[in-house]
Amino acid sequence: MTDAVTLEIVLEGLAMAFALMSYASRDNFYSALYMCLTMMTIAGIYAFYGVHSAFALITLIFIGALGIITVVLSYSFREIKSIDYRFGWIVFALIVSFVSLTLPNFANAGDYVDAIPSFEPIYMLIALPLILMLVLIEVWRDGL
Amino acid sequence: MIGLSLVLLVIGLLMLVSSRDLIRLLISLEFMFSAIFLSVLYTLNASGYEVLVTMIFTSCCELMVLVGVVVFFSRKFKTTSLEVKESD
Numbered sequence: 210m211t212d213a214v215t216l217e218i219v220l221e222g223l224a225m226a227f228a229l230m231s232y233a234s235r236d237n238f239y240s241a242l243y244m245c246l247t248m249m250t251i252a253g254i255y256a257f258y259g260v261h262s263a264f265a266l267i268t269l270i271f272i273g274a275l276g277i278i279t280v281v282l283s284y285s286f287r288e289i290k291s292i293d294y295r296f297g298w299i300v301f302a303l304i305v306s307f308v309s310l311t312l313p314n315f316a317n318a319g320d321y322v323d324a325i326p327s328f329e330p331i332y333m334l335i336a337l338p339l340i341l342m343l344v345l346i347e348v349w350r351d352g353l
Numbered sequence: 354m355i356g357l358s359l360v361l362l363v364i365g366l367l368m369l370v371s372s373r374d375l376i377r378l379l380i381s382l383e384f385m386f387s388a389i390f391l392s393v394l395y396t397l398n399a400s401g402y403e404v405l406v407t408m409i410f411t412s413c414c415e416l417m418v419l420v421g422v423v424v425f426f427s428r429k430f431k432t433t434s435l436e437v438k439e440s441d
Contacts, residue, residue: 221357228364228384237376244380247361251387254354260394263405270409275383275416282423283376286433301363336359340366347370 217257224250237283245276301343354391361388375426375433379419386412 224247231243248271255263365384372378390408426433 221354224357225360228361231380231384232364232368237374237380240377240380244383247384248387251391254357254391255394258354258394260405262402266405266409271387271412275412278416278420279376279379279383282379282420286374286376286423286427288374288434337362340363344366344370 213257217254220250220253220257224254236287236289238280238287241276241280241283244279245272248272248276354394358388358392361385361391373434373436375419375423375435378435379416379423382415382419383412386415 227243227247227250231240231247234240234243248267252264252267252271255261255267361384365381365388368377368381368384372381386408390404393407394404423433
């Protein structure tokens with residue numbers, strides 16, 4: 210495993226971890242802070258893929274303006290509430306990400322899996338309506 | 354990158370579904386916007402500048418609308434909570 214792959218995995222893992230901590234935090238203030246950290250790691254991913262202007266602009270605009278406004282708003286209206294955690298959804302996110310990462314590798318593995326398309330974004334396009342339908346079911350079941 | 358954007362999208366949707374106030378709604382929308390633009394950069398093989406301009410415009414518009422809604426809610430209802438009280 211080269212250093213570049215390791216760096217990419219570390220950045221993506223950090224972004225996922227901060228996003229999950231933002232969801233798990235009951236305090237909106239800490240949730241906004243974790244959101245800023247997630248944005249920082251996403252800016253790092255942009256820089257990793259060579260879009261250095263995106264890194265600068267995300268750092269300046271997203272963290273400097275949007276992030277700060279969100280943090281200030283969350284501190285002004287600071288409330289600590291109980292959250293109904295839905296672990297089924299977290300498991301679903303992990304399964305979807307695992308499948309979307311591993312299926313393209315299987316597609317190049319041999320003849321018997323030729324039916325699986327190797328075009329990776331197709332999984333994103335399949336997953337999006339699935340997620341939207343699941344959200345509709347969730348909203349229909351529990352109400353808004 | 355597709356896996357990360359999908360996970361961020363699902364976490365954003367999860368926060369959106371389970372959010373009970375406007376601030377969490379704002380945070381969840383930020384997550385979903387960043388997830389979608391991360392996937393756009395990858396799937397459309399677009400240059401960074403196209404994605405950046407779209408990202409900045411949409412995110413700033415979203416923030417302006419939601420800040421306006423937060424100010425309206427805090428003035429009218431003295432809270433940003435989305436829960437409906439039984440007395441209302």
